[in-house]
Amino acid sequence: MRSAPKKELKTDEEPVACDICGRTILKGERTEPFLAPGGRRRTVCELCIPRADHEGWIRESAQNDLPAARARPQQRRSFARRLRGMFDGDDPAPPLPAEEAPPVFEDEPQPVREREPARTRARREARQVRAVPTTREVKVERALELFSDSDHPRTIAGIARTLGPPSVHASPDGTARSEVTIVVAWELSWYRYRVDLGDADEPIILLEKGDELSELEEPLRDWNALADDDGRLAAM
Numbered sequence: 001m002r003s004a005p006k007k008e009l010k011t012d013e014e015p016v017a018c019d020i021c022g023r024t025i026l027k028g029e030r031t032e033p034f035l036a037p038g039g040r041r042r043t044v045c046e047l048c049i050p051r052a053d054h055e056g057w058i059r060e061s062a063q064n065d066l067p068a069a070r071a072r073p074q075q076r077r078s079f080a081r082r083l084r085g086m087f088d089g090d091d092p093a094p095p096l097p098a099e100e101a102p103p104v105f106e107d108e109p110q111p112v113r114e115r116e117p118a119r120t121r122a123r124r125e126a127r128q129v130r131a132v133p134t135t136r137e138v139k140v141e142r143a144l145e146l147f148s149d150s151d152h153p154r155t156i157a158g159i160a161r162t163l164g165p166p167s168v169h170a171s172p173d174g175t176a177r178s179e180v181t182i183v184v185a186w187e188l189s190w191y192r193y194r195v196d197l198g199d200a201d202e203p204i205i206l207l208e209k210g211d212e213l214s215e216l217e218e219p220l221r222d223w224n225a226l227a228d229d230d231g232r233l234a235a236m
Helices: 046-054 060-065 070-087 118-125 134-149 154-163
Strands: 031-036 040-045 167-172 179-185 190-196 204-210 225-226 234-235
Touching: 031 060, 040 046, 046 154, 046 204, 070 234, 134 154, 134 167, 134 190, 134 234, 154 225, 167 234, 179 204
Parallel strands: none
Antiparallel strands: 031 040, 167 179, 167 225, 179 190, 190 204, 225 234
């Protein structure tokens, strides 16, 4: 018996996602364009604006208010003049070549470096290992605690303000002893996370997301947990 084809939600515009949390921007939700280091333009949802400010990203609307770039060659010449003045007075010295120029000592914030796949792999290889619970109930309880103590509840709470309280599923993975699957879902959106109880460095990863509950396997629609107003999860 052939299953009925899945309905596709069509829109006139391509979906836009937040460049920090990865969440698809909902219709009518406000976003803010930012400039990341290197002049890259990034789209940031309303919930992640404080994180973008903390990372040193610059609001695109405020870039014209920034001071002009520092004249670094001038600073190098000034430094060289101070050195030369120690030996033969105040005569200015010609600017040094870039490769021989002394370092400029100043309180200048370093640009934010984006995480690369190679760096992520290296962190996982060097990660610390936690003790993994043995029973199903304790695994689920521990996974929900780790999720609630992470940054992900802010995303859940933000969507819930628009779509209402979500349904939540949590269950241990059938093949990986240390992993627990968490699904947070609404009628028009769902998110699937993997929680690795043995990974002390980066235990929670967003595996996939979708638009219709029918895209989820039936066992993942066995709602056995709840989310509060702050997006924190707990077993029923």
